[in-house]
Amino acid sequence: MTVLIFTGCSSQTKEDAFNAYKDSWASKDYEKMYDILSTDSKKYISKEDFITRYTNIYDGIGAKDIHIELNDEQDKDDTLKFTLKMDSIAGEIKLEDFNIRMVEEDIDGENNWHVKWDENLIFPDMNKEDKVRIETLYSERGEIYDKSGNGLAVNGTRYNIGIYPKLFEENKESNISNMSNILDIDKELIEDKLDKNTNPEYFIPIVKLSVDDTKLSQLLDIKGVKHQEVKERIYPGGEAFGSLIGYTGSITAEELEKDKEGIYNSTSIVGKLGLESVYEESLRSKDGKEIYISKINDGKEIDKVVLAKTRPEDGKDLKLSIDMDLQKKIYNEMDGNVGASVAIHPITGEVLSMVSSPSFDSNLFTTYISNTQSKEWEDTEVNEFQNRFNDAYSPGSTFKLVTADIALDKNSINPSEKLSINGKQWQKDNSWGDYKVTRVSDKISNVNLNDAFVYSDNIYFAMAALEIGEKNFIEESKKFGFNEDIPVNYPIEKSQIANENKMGNEILLANTGYGQGEVLVSPLHLSLIYSSVVNEGDIMKPILEQGEGVKSEIWKKDVITDKNIDILKQSLINIIEDKNGTGNEAKLDGIKLAGKTGTAELKSSQNETGKEDGWFVAMDIDNPELVVSMIIEGVEDKGGSHHVVPRVKNIMEYYLK
Structure with missing residues (x-):
């Protein structure tokens, strides 16, 4: 009898088995990978540990787009050589020295090729005790400086004030009470953080403080209160710069969702307001990452093998044309009055200050906000976070410069001709019904252009506007930049002559002539318009950012x-030099100034008593260095524009003397 015994012979090659393994690897199907392991390998590591280890490592490094290919040159034994490439949070990982040992086994009557696995198949050079680690290589956000190099938003050190529970709990209630009183915060804030903590050895951060905060020594007297140094944004300019510079803060879920380029992550710090937000793209930094194998011996790291590394990229510093001391002076002169002020250099176009009043201290958003501060914000009707210098306002009589220039260009007025104006009120004819234009003073009845400026005669400029005509008025105003975006890297509201750029009736045209009606002008634009008087008729392109390639350019040529x-x-000189001038209070000994006052009446009908905003714009004449415009809201019971004039005078004297 002949007995034939057939031995199972696999039609699968080791390359076939490898391809199945690498396809599962590329798709992160770790369970299928495990199924292809050899019997010895499965004894070496359990399926659960295998899946957990690959999942933790590959998810941790952000592995994606995994590509595995056999190398062209192979030995004839059962070891295959291959190359692995993948993207990670630290950039591309490319490993060309991978070796995989294939073994042929008969399992359940089937003879197939399997993978002989150990830690070298996670990454080459990796042993059982080794760890894959990720290190963040920290970058720094770009800093903001004024024109002289003074820091306005810089990276510095704060103290993270927190609790070491093991010691703090010994006298918990008393410690919480003392801490909340010193910091002026709710007890519940401290209690909630303590309740959420499960590790008595863990430092629980509560608030951040400036390193020179006097509360620190009191806090450290409480048993269990500790402090740690942390890197944080510091704003040396304080309140005077809050609206201009803004502040940084943690990215919100909504902001992160808008980040389609994947620039940010859930722990990113971003600009929230002001220049911190406007210049976010250049100020922001990008942390680097390093992925490496931590070589472990007897529980200690003895070496590391770097797999991938991206270097940190610091943000770009921003140097402004802003003068820190001038900004503070203007803010202090405004003394909490609601309004705005902008100062520029008329010849270069440099923006020297942009002030919104009242404002806030940006440092509060990188330390903490006390209960007293929160209540102060809640109790006031004024919004400290409204950025007023980028708003457009009714300019009142400061607009008369524009009307006068257009009227002269169109020969609508003869500057030396005396017009007969009697009384304080005037209307063109009976078609105006009860409406009349009102002037402040009827001291003189024969008025030429100079008189009209000195006494700020609304009737004279209303007449001039009617002579110009609506079409010419709107068209000629364009040369001053009305209805245009001001070419500066900051969101400034457009100035306008009228809603939808049309008036439609004579009364509105007449009112426009003296800066009422629907005219709106931003403080920056008003300063630019007045600068043309001392800059040979040209308006310069405003410069906010200094640096290489930045130079003075004309924005509007020959506007006057x-x-x-x-x-x-x-x-404009006579408005200040003439004793009857509305700006005579601004007269300075030894410095010749020109300027214009303005009071904008905000009301819906002529007979009602409304809110008034006061304006004053001034500039030096002989060697022009400064134009300052200032608006203060709600001056109806404070003397109108006379509430503003002395403040601008003090600023001019401070800067020019």
Whole structure:
């Protein structure tokens, strides 16, 4: 009898088995990978541990787009050589020295190829005790400086004030009470953080403090209260710069969702307001990452093998044209009054200050906000977080410069001609019904252009506007930049002559002539308009950022012609130099100024008593260095624009003397 015994012979090659393994690897199907392991390998590591280890490592490093290919040159034994490439949070990982040993086994009557596995198949050079680690290589956000190099938003050190529970709990209630009283915060805030903690050895952060905060020594007297140094944003300019500079804070879920490029993560710090937000793209930094194998011996790291590394990228510093001391001076002169002020250099176009009042201290958002501060914000009707210098306002009589220039260009007025104006009220004819234009003073009845400026005669400028006509008025105003975006890297509201750029009736045209009606002008734009008087008729492009390649450029050329400049300049000088001038309070010994007052009446009908905003814009004449415009809201019971004039005078004197 002949007995034939057939031995199972696999049609699968080791390359076939490898391809099945690498396809599962590339798709992160770790369970299928485990199924292809050899019998000895499965004794070496359990399926649960295998899946957990790959999951933790590959998810931790952000592994994606995994590509595995056999190398061209192979030995004839059962070891295959291959290359692995993948993307990670630290960039591309490319490993060309992978070796995988294949073994042929008969399992359940089937003879197939299997993978002989150990830690070298996670990454080459990896042993059982080794760990894959990720290190963040920290970068720094770009800093903001004024024109002289003074820091306005810098990276510095704060103290993280927190609790060491093991010691703090010994006298818990008393300690919480003392801590909340010193910091002026709710007890519940401290209690909640303590309740959520499960490790008595864990430092629980409560608030951040400035390193020179006097509360620190009191806090450290409480048993269990500790402090740690942390890197944080510091704002040396304080309240005067809150609206301009803004602040940084943790990214919100909504902000993260808008990040389609994947620039940020859940722990990112971003600009929230002001220049911190406007210049976010250049100020932001990008942390680097390093993925490495930590070589362990007897529980200690003895070496590391770097798999991938991206270097940190610091943000770009921002140097401004802003003058820190001038900004503070203007803010202090405004003394908490609601309003705004902008100062520029008329010849270079440099923006020297942009002030919103009242404002806030940006440092509160990188330390903490006390209960007293929160209540102060809640109890006031004024919004400290409204950025007023980028708003457009009714300019009142400060707009008369524009009307006068257009009227001179169109020969709508003869500057030396005396117009007969009697009384304080005037209307063109009976078609205006009960509406009349009102002037402040009827001291003189024969009025030329200079008189109209000195006494701020609304009737004269209303007449001039009617002579110009609506079409010419709107068209000629464009040369000053109305209805245009001001070319500066900050969101400034557009100035306008009228809603939808049309008036439609004579009363609105007349009111527009003296800066009422629907005219709106931002403080920056008003300063730019007035700068043309001392800059040969040109308006410079405003410069906010200094740096390589930044140079002075003309934005609007010859907005005031040579034949008009001297006429207008002298009238603006007389507003201050003439004892009857509405700006006479601003007169300085030894420094010749020109300027214009303005009071904008905000009301829906002529007969009602409304809110008034006071304006004053001033500039030096002989060697022009400074133009300052300032608006203060709600001056109806404070003397109108006379509430503003002395403040601007003090600023001019401070800067020019």
